[in-house]
Amino acid sequence: MPTEQNLLDNYLSNIDILGEGMPVWFNARRSDAAAALNLHGLPTAKQERYLHSDIVRLLEGEWEQYFVARRHPAPKELLPEADANRIELINGRAVNNGLKISIEGAVYGSLRAATCSEKYGALVEKWLDSAADMSDTPTALTRMFVQDGAFIYLPEGIEEQSPILIDNFYHAENEAELCFSQTLVVAEKGARAEVIITHRSAGDGRIFAGITREAIIGEDADVHFTELYDLQQNCSIVNNNYVHQTKASHCATMSCKTGDGYVRAAYNSALTAPEAVSDVWALFLCGGEEHCDLNLAVRHLAPDCRSYSLVKGAAAGNAVGSFAGMVYVAQDAQRTDAQQQSRNLLLNDTARIFAQPQLEIYADDVKCSHGATVGQLDDEAIYYMRQRGLSEKQARRLQIEGFAYDVVQHCGCQHMCRHISELTAAKLEKM
Amino acid sequence: MLSVKNLHANVGGKEILRGINLEVRAGEVHAIMGPNGSGKSTLASVLAGNEKFEVTAGEVTFCGQNLLEMSIEERAREGLFLGFQYPVEIPGVTMSNFMKMAVNEQRKHRGLEPLTAGEFLKLMREKSAVVELSSKLTSRAVNEGFSGGEKKKNEIFQMAMLDPKLAILDETDSGLDIDALRIVATGVTKLHTPENATVVITHYQRLLDYIVPDYVHVLYKGQIIYSGDKSLALKLEAEGYDWLINDYQ
Numbered sequence: 001m002p003t004e005q006n007l008l009d010n011y012l013s014n015i016d017i018l019g020e021g022m023p024v025w026f027n028a029r030r031s032d033a034a035a036a037l038n039l040h041g042l043p044t045a046k047q048e049r050y051l052h053s054d055i056v057r058l059l060e061g062e063w064e065q066y067f068v069a070r071r072h073p074a075p076k077e078l079l080p081e082a083d084a085n086r087i088e089l090i091n092g093r094a095v096n097n098g099l100k101i102s103i104e105g106a107v108y109g110s111l112r113a114a115t116c117s118e119k120y121g122a123l124v125e126k127w128l129d130s131a132a133d134m135s136d137t138p139t140a141l142t143r144m145f146v147q148d149g150a151f152i153y154l155p156e157g158i159e160e161q162s163p164i165l166i167d168n169f170y171h172a173e174n175e176a177e178l179c180f181s182q183t184l185v186v187a188e189k190g191a192r193a194e195v196i197i198t199h200r201s202a203g204d205g206r207i208f209a210g211i212t213r214e215a216i217i218g219e220d221a222d223v224h225f226t227e228l229y230d231l232q233q234n235c236s237i238v239n240n241n242y243v244h245q246t247k248a249s250h251c252a253t254m255s256c257k258t259g260d261g262y263v264r265a266a267y268n269s270a271l272t273a274p275e276a277v278s279d280v281w282a283l284f285l286c287g288g289e290e291h292c293d294l295n296l297a298v299r300h301l302a303p304d305c306r307s308y309s310l311v312k313g314a315a316a317g318n319a320v321g322s323f324a325g326m327v328y329v330a331q332d333a334q335r336t337d338a339q340q341q342s343r344n345l346l347l348n349d350t351a352r353i354f355a356q357p358q359l360e361i362y363a364d365d366v367k368c369s370h371g372a373t374v375g376q377l378d379d380e381a382i383y384y385m386r387q388r389g390l391s392e393k394q395a396r397r398l399q400i401e402g403f404a405y406d407v408v409q410h411c412g413c414q415h416m417c418r419h420i421s422e423l424t425a426a427k428l429e430k431m
Numbered sequence: 432m433l434s435v436k437n438l439h440a441n442v443g444g445k446e447i448l449r450g451i452n453l454e455v456r457a458g459e460v461h462a463i464m465g466p467n468g469s470g471k472s473t474l475a476s477v478l479a480g481n482e483k484f485e486v487t488a489g490e491v492t493f494c495g496q497n498l499l500e501m502s503i504e505e506r507a508r509e510g511l512f513l514g515f516q517y518p519v520e521i522p523g524v525t526m527s528n529f530m531k532m533a534v535n536e537q538r539k540h541r542g543l544e545p546l547t548a549g550e551f552l553k554l555m556r557e558k559s560a561v562v563e564l565s566s567k568l569t570s571r572a573v574n575e576g577f578s579g580g581e582k583k584k585n586e587i588f589q590m591a592m593l594d595p596k597l598a599i600l601d602e603t604d605s606g607l608d609i610d611a612l613r614i615v616a617t618g619v620t621k622l623h624t625p626e627n628a629t630v631v632i633t634h635y636q637r638l639l640d641y642i643v644p645d646y647v648h649v650l651y652k653g654q655i656i657y658s659g660d661k662s663l664a665l666k667l668e669a670e671g672y673d674w675l676i677n678d679y680q
Contacts, residue, residue: 378519378521380519381519381520381521383481383482383503383519384515384518384519384521385521385529385533386480386502386503386504386507387479387480387503387504387506387507387512387513387515388507388529388530388533388589388593389504389507389508389533389536389537389540389593390504390529390532390533390536391504391536392504394532394536398521398524398528398529398532399521399524401523401524402521402522402523402524402572403522403523404523405523405524406522406523
């Protein structure tokens with residue numbers, strides 16, 4: 001099992017190859033992250049935010065790590081019909097180690113390329129690691145080993161018409177592989193874009209993917225993320241997202257787990273200037289022995305901001321789903337409007353769902369609400385649908401699809417929306 | 432079409448139906464009336480196959496088949512429709528998606544090809560006109576946020592879509608204003624043909640001004656204690672049930 005010490009040893013013995021070709025500042029922060037991991041250790045169940053995700057257990061067994069690019073079979077193109085600006089990553093590495101510019105002027109491609117480029121290096125240096133929290137040790141672990149990832153830069157005022165698609169493909173055969181990647185999205189004043197992030201996997205080997213994503217959303221900028229976890233059962237992902245929002249910015253995130261793999265995803269938003277708006281919709285569908293742990297944290301640090309979140313989970317079999325949501329309202333974040341909802345569906349007696357909504361409010365003029373429910377399918381509705389000729393199975397499925405719809409409808413791209421609906425239907429068939 | 436013989440049914444160990452006998456032939460309209468708690472809705476639920484109720488004795492044949500052996504959806508696909516007293520809201524499931532599945536399941540059962548998207552839309556448009564149901568409602572979630580009147584219109588719209596052999600309408604008139612009652616009742620009348628049959632459960636004679644019954648039955652304590660023609664409904668409206676109940680006792 002790679003304990004902290006194993007991981008640190010592996011880091012130290014590969015420090016040269018890890019840092020090869022990267023700027024000094026990039027590698028200096030790598031060693032800061034290693035120090036943070038050394039100091040805090042991997043999270044245990046004693047840490048509230050990892051109460052339902054046993055990272056140490058997830059890392060049990062023998063793992064391989066590769067610090068140079070390797071050949072993998074090319075995956076089938078995702079959403080071929082969509083007119084998208086594509087960034088393809090295999091096991092955390094960009095397939096094309098370069099940067100592209102869209103018609104509208106968005107810059108997108110490999111994080112490594114951006115870091116090393118003359119033009120964007122300073123931008124990456126300024127913003128990378130600025131929003132991420134290194135005391136969260138999976139974030140530090142990713143930073144320690146990261147060699148590549150995705151980079152999106154939306155210069156001031158550009159309105160990107162086609163979605164930018166970050167296609168994360170994970171692949172391992174006959175071995176277990178650890179892989180890490182980091183993504184940076186910088187949206188300058190007034191920029192707008194739709195970003196789709198997908199995670200899919202293939203191969204019979206195990207994968208552990210550690211991912212950190214930071215999004216810096218400038219004044220009046222509006223970025224919409226759609227993230228899909230469509231992983232095989234032998235692929236686990238620990239994904240920490242950090243969104244930093246400034247004045248009157250809007251960031252919407254729709255996240256959907258339809259695959260079988262283990263997902264631990266955290267969506268952290270900091271609303272740092274007035275009138276920033278954050279929307280998060282998330283859906284997880286778990287069957288069999290699956291596990292999904294969603295963690296939301298919205299920090300209202302300035303007055304007149306609004307946040308909304310709706311997390312829906314359905315669990316069947318022996319699956320475990322968990323949701324923890326925190327809304328933090330700082331003392332001077334007056335007139336905050338924060339709403340957080342968690343709605344869950346248990347489809348049998350053995351599945352489990354944990355819901356933990358939390359509010360921490362230090363301002364006195366705020367409107368905050370939170371609620372969590374765990375329920376079952378509505379027998380009356382099933383009877384009603386069967387009376388119209390649907391089979392019990394169809395009626396159950398339709399009801400779960402209806403339950404999921406509140407979240408799925410917030411997908412910004414119609415091709416992606418169809419893709420998610422199909423995956424949702426296929427998942428429900430198996431649950 | 433429907434033949435009910437000595438039907439007994441329980442819910443939670445309590446006997447609600449205590450020997451119902453009823454014959455419904457094609458082309459007929461039957462009205463079932465009776466005081467609250469007499470078992471009217473239970474009869475409708477038992478015929479639809481609601482699993483909350485346990486049939487303890489009796490026989491029901493529907494178009495020559497043993498109805499009691501059929502699942503809820505088999506009964507529906509064979510052409511038995513229940514208009515719910517309290518239509519259920521199904522969040523996130525659009526009316527059109529729901530109806531498309533229902534219509535195509537029924538077609539599959541009858542060995543027919545599923546409707547194409549175009550054919551289905553045409554059918555929806557045509558049938559929603561029967562009850563003046565706004566096409567906006569058909570794109571919304573099933574019964575969600577529908578007014579009382581819209582929910583009942585929606586029941587009759589679904590009946591029109593599914594074209595059942597036997598429709599059992601459980602207090603379809605409850606909670607309707609005068610205009611909605613007229614629209615709903617006229618809708619039912621338009622759907623009536625010599626090949627199908629309707630059983631309306633109601634408290635009020637008013638509905639029967641539109642849906643003129645061939646037979647009126649009075650249900651009391653789980654039995655049909657009296658049957659007559661449409662004039663019985665008028666007499667009940669004027670005099671109440673006491674004279675019948677006193678006779679029965």
